[in-house]
Amino acid sequence: MTRGVSAALALCLFTTGCVAGTSSGSAAPAADQPFEGEVEFWTINLKKNYSAYIEGLIAEYHKQHPKVTLKWVDVPGQESATKLLAAVASGDVPDAVNITSLDLGRFAPSLKPLDDHFKPEELADFQANLVEPLKQDGKLYAVPWYNGGAPVAIYRKSVVTKAGFDEKAPPRTYDEALTLAEAVYDKTKVYGTNDIPGISAVNVLRYYGIELLSADGKSAAFNTDQAVRVLERFRKSYDQHGIAPGAVSKDVRNFPQTLENGQLAFSASTFAATLLNIQKNAPEVYKDLVVTEPVQTSTGGYLLSAQQAFAIPKASQHQKAAAEFIKFFTNGTNQLAFCKIVPIYPSTISSTKDPFFTGGGSDDPMVVARQVIVKGLAKLEYNPLGTGKDAELGELLAEEIRGFLSGTKSAEEALDAAEKRWNDALV
The missing domain is CATH 3.40.190.10 (Periplasmic binding protein-like II)
Structure with missing residues (x-):
């Protein structure tokens, strides 16, 4: 991993990556009717080094939901905020978007509150101190994904x-x-x-x-x-x-x-x-x-300087389907797999129980660091200025x-x- 890539991931200083979406403008399916069609999701700076991981998740999700097609769009960090602003202005948005917590404040008015899609029991595996900062006026606007970990x-x-x-x-x-x-x-x-x-x-x-x-x-x-x-x-x-x-x-x-x-x-x-x-x-x-x-x-x-999260734009025509995809994409198993290939840390408690994080018996600095970091995740304080x-x-x-x-x-x-x-x- 290059110095630039590792530092960007570890410090979580990406900006939100977005390009024009593919929402058709058609009516959303009834609540009791399974979604059939395309869900587009966007990430930031991951395609070059982590295509195999993302594409593996896409393939697994398709096995579980054969009538759902996922379209993955990855955008360079330096272009992301501009493209998200353009997408919001046009109304042609993604269904699920990877957004950095630093950008959440300015984009919140164009995002869908997630409280109807994520019940308390579905948030229980996320570190509470990472969920709370993603709320504004008591409403949840994004769910945590990964972060640079405790220092x-x-x-x-x-x-x-x-x-x-x-x-x-x-x-x-x-x-x-x-x-x-x-x-x-x-x-x-x-x-x-x-x-x-x-x-x-x-x-x-x-x-x-x-x-x-x-x-x-x-x-x-x-x-x-x-x-x-x-x-x-x-x-x-x-x-x-x-x-x-x-x-x-x-x-x-x-x-x-x-x-x-x-x-x-x-x-x-x-x-x-x-x-x-x-x-x-x-x-x-x-x-x-x-x-x-x-x-x-x-x-x-x-x-904590920042964290990566997933949100759903208000203009998405497939909000329920997007929420179901986010639940899969950010679950403990999938976060753990990601953490094993890049020096990032999960927002899910279950991931930290794996021997990858808890295993002792070694004085190797990286092994010790993982234990220190996991111990510190619950002590992370994320209080952004929130100025944009x-x-x-x-x-x-x-x-x-x-x-x-x-x-x-x-x-x-x-x-x-x-x-x-x-x-x-x-x-």
Whole structure:
């Protein structure tokens, strides 16, 4: 798996993929009459690498429903939101659409609430903490599919132990992680971490309990005295090389100091796909890794950046048939099969009971990571900004933090600038 593919899957940062649908406009069958015809469903960025898996599901579904034909459309992520908007505007929509949770808010008005199609007992196998965020005003607009899993912490044991690291008592907060990072550099001259500002500047502030938006969601709320203190803590660690110098690079997928190239000691919160890249590109480093639970929020949980889900557009003429297909496509057995071929994690509880996730007896980092991640799934907290511009806002904040760490502005100036840029974007 390439670095780009694994990172995209693990971080779940796809956007919704959609193209023109094939709804005929004919009346839907009666409730007690089995559907006969074509159901079109759309996915995002899966065809190139996972055609065999999807086509296998299509064949199995056809065996169970011989009078139903499934049409699969897969769309590049960079085109997906635009195509969905066009499909909704034209009324020519898919019957079932793979949508990222980041896009759910802006598309919800054009989606069919699923409560009539998914009874509580049919949702019982899904992690409740993954279902709830897909509701708006008490109505369910999508059902969970897969996600990047709970984060893990990855340490180069031969390096961090020289600074007093105990894998049975790893850092529980970012402050503790930064203290370790500074000690590592002091003892070994290996840079500590590049987690900050990294790809999750927004999430890092949330781990400190800092609210990002006002209650009405119309303005920034993070410009506080506490945030100033947090940024100054970052700067202290950056100056002492606890945060690696390359962490101020905008290209977060190609930091100059990494675990792979041996210039970094650890990541206190990352995704399992990182392990696959290290295993492939730096096998000697991989052998030196120890995996533990990551840093936690003030409530003892972990933040989920996004999740993949399935929804049904209001304009679909085959909503009941689409719902039945989604139930099959996202069931525990099929999610487990998908997780075995790509480093993603299921939304179904039954999938996590399989020995693939629970099997012990090995200190292989990837095996340990799966156990840590499954243990953490129930602790995942998904609280998107819900602005429709979440990714843009995150980058604006990260840019200002990078400027602060580089010494071009004070913490107050960085937060003032970030606040103004957020408020301008939220207008």
